[in-house]
Amino acid sequence: MSGKLYIVSTPIGNLKDITLxxxxxxxxxxxxxxxxxxxxxxxxxxxxxKKELVSLNAVSENRKSSLVCxxxxxxENCALTTDAGxxxxxxxxxxxxxxxxxxxxxxxxxxxxxxxxxGLSISGLPTDSFVFEGxxxxxxxxxxxxxxxSEEERTIVLYESTYxxxxxxxxxxxxxxxxxxAVCREITKKFEEVWRGKPKDxxxxxxxxxxxxxxxxxxxSKSWKEL
Numbered sequence: 001m002s003g004k005l006y007i008v009s010t011p012i013g014n015l016k017d018i019t020l021x022x023x024x025x026x027x028x029x030x031x032x033x034x035x036x037x038x039x040x041x042x043x044x045x046x047x048x049x050k051k052e053l054v055s056l057n058a059v060s061e062n063r064k065s066s067l068v069c070x071x072x073x074x075x076e077n078c079a080l081t082t083d084a085g086x087x088x089x090x091x092x093x094x095x096x097x098x099x100x101x102x103x104x105x106x107x108x109x110x111x112x113x114x115x116x117x118x119g120l121s122i123s124g125l126p127t128d129s130f131v132f133e134g135x136x137x138x139x140x141x142x143x144x145x146x147x148x149x150s151e152e153e154r155t156i157v158l159y160e161s162t163y164x165x166x167x168x169x170x171x172x173x174x175x176x177x178x179x180x181x182a183v184c185r186e187i188t189k190k191f192e193e194v195w196r197g198k199p200k201d202x203x204x205x206x207x208x209x210x211x212x213x214x215x216x217x218x219x220x221s222k223s224w225k226e227l
């Protein structure tokens with residue numbers, strides 16, 4: 001009998017942000033597919049869980065997905081995790097999940113943390129309708145995408161890295177200077193910070209700091225006005 005593929009959300013920072021069901025699943029499956037065995041290994045060690053780990057990242061996903069599915073079809077249950085948050089949300093996993101579905105493997109969600117929802121929840125901006133763009137293109141198509149987003153009538157959620165956050169803020173100041181934005185850094189971690197205001201306001205706060213970490217940037221809709 002074929003096994004099952006469990007999509008298991010893991011903490012985005014604070015290791016306590018994991019559900020009882022996620023822990024139960026990680027303990028019961030036969031093996032775990034993860035983005036980085038060292039990162040997932042730290043989580044498992046914290047909760048004293050020992051399992052076979054199979055790495056699957058953006059480079060290896062196409063090559064390894066069929067091999068993982070073969071193990072599941074042979075009766076093994078598998079958990080898919082990512083380094084932080086929910087697999088396949090701006091992280092590897094889509095190809096594996098698609099391959100599993102194609103092979104009639106049951107795919108089960110074990111929901112939990114995801115940075116985009118955590119950021120939205122503390123942004124103070126409308127959440128009834130939003131668009132998630134993840135990481136916008138680094139080079140080709142970046143300016144075109146920013147121009148499109150400048151006309152967006154929904155709240156916008158972006159991810160950005162340490163290396164490009166100031167570049168993004170400068171671009172938002174150029175394309176959307178009057179939008180209210182919330183910049184969330186290291187959500188749930190020790191040095192969590194949130195800046196709110198117009199792009200220029202936040203750039204001024206960044207000017208005398210060395211800013212590192214993972215960022216979620218929430219941008220108000222074109223028509224949003226503060227109270």
